[in-house]
Amino acid sequence: MLKIKKSMLIVFAFILSFTALQLDPPSVSALPPGTPSKSEAQSQLNSLTVKSEGPMTGYSRDEFPHWIGQGNGCDTRQIVLQRDADYYSGDCPVTSGKWYSYFDGVIVYSPSEIDIDHVVPMAEAWRSGASSWTTEQRRAFANDLNGPQLIAVTASVNRSKGDQDPSTWQPPRTGARCAYAKWWINTKYRWDLHLQSSEKTALQTMLNGCVY
Amino acid sequence: MEKLSSTFTASHGVMTAEVGVISGELELRTTCHEDGVLSLKITYVGAAEWYTLPGEEYRLHDLRDHEVVHRMLVRVLERG
Numbered sequence: 001m002l003k004i005k006k007s008m009l010i011v012f013a014f015i016l017s018f019t020a021l022q023l024d025p026p027s028v029s030a031l032p033p034g035t036p037s038k039s040e041a042q043s044q045l046n047s048l049t050v051k052s053e054g055p056m057t058g059y060s061r062d063e064f065p066h067w068i069g070q071g072n073g074c075d076t077r078q079i080v081l082q083r084d085a086d087y088y089s090g091d092c093p094v095t096s097g098k099w100y101s102y103f104d105g106v107i108v109y110s111p112s113e114i115d116i117d118h119v120v121p122m123a124e125a126w127r128s129g130a131s132s133w134t135t136e137q138r139r140a141f142a143n144d145l146n147g148p149q150l151i152a153v154t155a156s157v158n159r160s161k162g163d164q165d166p167s168t169w170q171p172p173r174t175g176a177r178c179a180y181a182k183w184w185i186n187t188k189y190r191w192d193l194h195l196q197s198s199e200k201t202a203l204q205t206m207l208n209g210c211v212y
Numbered sequence: 213m214e215k216l217s218s219t220f221t222a223s224h225g226v227m228t229a230e231v232g233v234i235s236g237e238l239e240l241r242t243t244c245h246e247d248g249v250l251s252l253k254i255t256y257v258g259a260a261e262w263y264t265l266p267g268e269e270y271r272l273h274d275l276r277d278h279e280v281v282h283r284m285l286v287r288v289l290e291r292g
Contacts (some may be wrong), residue, residue, distance in 0.1 A: 060261040
């Protein structure tokens with residue numbers, strides 16, 4: 001009797017540890033807040049307006065004042081750099097640390113190799129609704145720490161992504177595509193941006209690959 | 213100094229020095245200086261800022277090649 005109980009306990013402990021492993025992200029690194037569940041992302045995707053992209057007339061990065069001061073000498077970039085680090089030293093600016101770049105799975109130790117990616121790029125936002133916003137709204141979008149719109153990734157993967165949407169660019173690490181789709185959908189949903197049909201098709205395919 | 217400009221669609225994007233890949237309706241402007249030095253700039257059609265294409269110190273040995281080089285670049289970037 002005692003023996004059975006003990007082995008059951010072991011099994012139970014094993015299941016518990018396995019569950020904990022599954023719930024934790026692959027790395028200890030922090031990820032952006034507000035990642036929706038698969039079903040939430042699906043209903044958000046369903047509610048987005050499908051529309052062809054608007055022109056880039058008048059666009060410049062200056063229309064989206066980004067990396068604004070966040071207090072204590074830190075700007076938005078530094079805040080995300082700290083949030084997404086496994087560890088770091090130096091306050092603002094951060095001088096070194098360890099970052100796991102979610103899109104490409106690369107680990108780097110220097111902040112100079114890290115970019116803060118706008119999951120929905122500013123140029124993409126411009127042609128999907130932000131051209132009619134006020135500068136204040138664009139400032140809030142470009143410094144959005146409340147949702148999954150900013151993430152620390154390698155400068156090289158950020159450059160190869162550029163302004164593209166999920167119909168032409170997806171993270172090279174296939175394991176990152178589910179979360180990427182959720183972040184993209186959630187950002188467009190929260191900021192009331194529209195999307196093109198090719199983009200919607202790509203997002204649906206990516207979302208179908210999500211387990212939860 | 214001669215400036216040539218063309219618009220084209222880059223559905224899969226063009227790499228720039230400042231902002232990484234840009235895509236969509238783009239405008240390429242090539243400027244050929246009297247000494248043959250060629251500068252390459254690119255923007256979104258109608259946008260308010262220009263970006264630099266990677267590479268520098270391109271120099272034409274014959275200024276008359278500017279137009280051919282410009283057209284060739286557009287075709288290559290379009291295909292990108």
